[in-house]
Amino acid sequence: xxxxxxxxxxxxxxxxxxxxxxxxxxYVNMLKEIxxxxxxxxxxxxxxxxxxxxxxxxxxNKQYFDESFFTIHKIDEQLALSIKDRYVDTIxxxxxxxxxxxxPEPVRMLITAFKINGQYYQLKVANSMVEEDxxxxxxxLDVIWLxxxxxxxxxxxxxxxxxxxxxxxxxxxxxxxxxHLGKTQKxxxxxxxxxxxxxxxxxxxxxxxxxxxxxxxxxxxIGNTSHELQTPLAIATNKLELLLEQGxxxxxxxxxxxxxxxxxxxxxxxxxxxxxxxxxxxxxFLDNKTISINEIVKQCLHDLEDIIAFKxxxxxxxxxxxxxxxxxxxxxxxxxxxxxxxxTFHNIENGKMEIIISDNFLEINNTGDIEKLDxxxxxxxxxxxxxxxxxxxxxxxxxxxxxxxxxxxxxNYKQTLHCFKVDFSQKNN
Amino acid sequence: xxxxxxEDEQQLLYNxxxxxxxxxxxxxxxxxxxTAVEKAFVYDYDCILLDxxxxxxxxxxxxxxxxxxxxxxxxxxxxxxxxxxxxxxxLELGADDYLTKPFHLAELNARIKAVIxxxxxxxxxxxxxxxxxxxxxxxxxxxxxxxxxxxxxEFDILNYFMLNKNRLVTKNALAEHVWGDNTDQADNLDFVYxxxxxxxxxxxxxxxxxxxxxxxxxxxxxxxx
Numbered sequence: 001x002x003x004x005x006x007x008x009x010x011x012x013x014x015x016x017x018x019x020x021x022x023x024x025x026x027y028v029n030m031l032k033e034i035x036x037x038x039x040x041x042x043x044x045x046x047x048x049x050x051x052x053x054x055x056x057x058x059x060x061n062k063q064y065f066d067e068s069f070f071t072i073h074k075i076d077e078q079l080a081l082s083i084k085d086r087y088v089d090t091i092x093x094x095x096x097x098x099x100x101x102x103x104p105e106p107v108r109m110l111i112t113a114f115k116i117n118g119q120y121y122q123l124k125v126a127n128s129m130v131e132e133d134x135x136x137x138x139x140x141l142d143v144i145w146l147x148x149x150x151x152x153x154x155x156x157x158x159x160x161x162x163x164x165x166x167x168x169x170x171x172x173x174x175x176x177x178x179x180h181l182g183k184t185q186k187x188x189x190x191x192x193x194x195x196x197x198x199x200x201x202x203x204x205x206x207x208x209x210x211x212x213x214x215x216x217x218x219x220x221x222i223g224n225t226s227h228e229l230q231t232p233l234a235i236a237t238n239k240l241e242l243l244l245e246q247g248x249x250x251x252x253x254x255x256x257x258x259x260x261x262x263x264x265x266x267x268x269x270x271x272x273x274x275x276x277x278x279x280x281x282x283x284x285f286l287d288n289k290t291i292s293i294n295e296i297v298k299q300c301l302h303d304l305e306d307i308i309a310f311k312x313x314x315x316x317x318x319x320x321x322x323x324x325x326x327x328x329x330x331x332x333x334x335x336x337x338x339x340x341x342x343x344t345f346h347n348i349e350n351g352k353m354e355i356i357i358s359d360n361f362l363e364i365n366n367t368g369d370i371e372k373l374d375x376x377x378x379x380x381x382x383x384x385x386x387x388x389x390x391x392x393x394x395x396x397x398x399x400x401x402x403x404x405x406x407x408x409x410x411x412n413y414k415q416t417l418h419c420f421k422v423d424f425s426q427k428n429n
Numbered sequence: 430x431x432x433x434x435x436e437d438e439q440q441l442l443y444n445x446x447x448x449x450x451x452x453x454x455x456x457x458x459x460x461x462x463x464t465a466v467e468k469a470f471v472y473d474y475d476c477i478l479l480d481x482x483x484x485x486x487x488x489x490x491x492x493x494x495x496x497x498x499x500x501x502x503x504x505x506x507x508x509x510x511x512x513x514x515x516x517x518x519x520l521e522l523g524a525d526d527y528l529t530k531p532f533h534l535a536e537l538n539a540r541i542k543a544v545i546x547x548x549x550x551x552x553x554x555x556x557x558x559x560x561x562x563x564x565x566x567x568x569x570x571x572x573x574x575x576x577x578x579x580x581x582x583e584f585d586i587l588n589y590f591m592l593n594k595n596r597l598v599t600k601n602a603l604a605e606h607v608w609g610d611n612t613d614q615a616d617n618l619d620f621v622y623x624x625x626x627x628x629x630x631x632x633x634x635x636x637x638x639x640x641x642x643x644x645x646x647x648x649x650x651x652x653x654x
Contacts, residue, residue, distance in 0.1 A: 228509075230509035230529070230530040230531055231438050231441060231509050231530055231531075233530070233531040234441055234509075234530040234531030234532060235438065235440045235441050235444060235531075236531075237531045237532075237533065238441065238444035238445070238448070238531075238532075238533075238534050239440070239444055241448075241533060241534045241535070241597060241599060241602075242444060242447055242448060242534070244597055244599075244644065244645060244647055244648070245451075245596065245597040245644075245650075247644070251645070254645035254646075254647075255645070255646075257645075257647075258645055258646060258647040261599070261601075261647060262601075262647075265601050268531050303608070303609065306582060306608065306620050306623075306624065307608075307612070307620045309620075310619065310620035310623050311620075
């Protein structure tokens, strides 16, 4: 979820809460204000009625609410003394323009008592009041409107203002995404005076500078390792060759020397494979061209024809499509030849190898050990099924090349066939 | 035949020297930049083996100087650096060949002889041995002037053996030379034996005056009968 949407989500929830609380407080306060204003009017009305009653005692007999909205009843002294000015909310029948018959309407009523010429009277003065349910309905509607306008406002502000504010951030992010260690020369940079972003840029650049440094050192290290290991290996190889050439030792010694020689040759292969793997993982080959997988398969099979013939492996190549991909030629050759070599060397005598080239994948099926390999381990470094002298790096190299090009590589075992599938569909898209 | 080895690693230098002396070459050595420059320009060599990383300087600088003096065409670079850039740079500067360490002595022999042959024989490139002739350009093999048909691999193997006559050729060296990188995962080199067996049959049938001996199971040697 984008930051923009996330902030809108949190804001809309909290604004809903705030607006709700505000609406309740506003309602209560407004009602209180309305009532106190009506109460003041009723108090004034009471004084006027009492004043008038002194001048004109006839109104003292006003028993019912009519046009003038008050009643006066005679009461005894005891009751009168117990009455204090009291404001109550009550209901009276009233009729207004849109009513066909009188309807019960809420009114505010002042109940009080007074004394004229020694006689006590109870006075009830009423005034029509705002209808609470109408008020709530109106208020609710207004609150909803307020809420909607606020949200629209926030979305608008977020989209226009925040997008502009975050622009340097996304700029930087895009540059970091495209940054390719060992290839991109330009350090990500964006123009901004926002402190957080300049801090981020500084942090990223420090990190990158460190990485570039490590990368350079590693590259140097590869060269050095190569030199440091290849030379002693050359010395050992050549010394043993000279020694074996001299001859005149018994068969036991000869066997031992031969074994040492073979071990050194294994070390040579291992070192070569490790160097190649490091080079691939450091993305040091990227001379991409459009190449034909069919051609590469054909070439690999041609190179291996003697070994295939020696093991008497039956090869079936099914060229369903002319599969072309954009890759570094030598990497593509290494990737495919490693798979074919794998299918050759781990094959059985008189075995079978099926190669299927489709529109977006290459599949190599071969006979071999009657046991499924561990698909989680086969592509890891130094995994060996049973062959003692292999380096255990062939498939790791294949996997490293595949990952470099977003090619998916999978292993399967079905009906005595080991199946390696190289799927180019993601790469081509 | 005079050969100059420019290599700072004493042990390697000694090995190469020993191997080349068995081939009856006259061998001069240099193990640092200045000695190398001095020797390379004082004498004429049939072949110069040049290591790139040297104390006090780069082999590529020596190569540049040799190129200026028109002497770079018989240089074989021997380097631990297996990078395409270095290879291309070396060959651009006129080096004849580029050999990555570690290498087999048999391979070095074959490369040196190829350089010398190109230089000496002006296109004529037959190897004669006993009663046989190997015509490299035509890829033909004659015993007593009778053509013996060899397949592509048999020819390559025989060629390699003839360049290394009386020398040990290990199965590994042979496999790498003839089959290239494709053998690097092979858990045994029995397919090499298979080809040798066929070649021996043909040599025997055509009455060639040399044979291919097995050496301790590690390799073979071509010897005159």
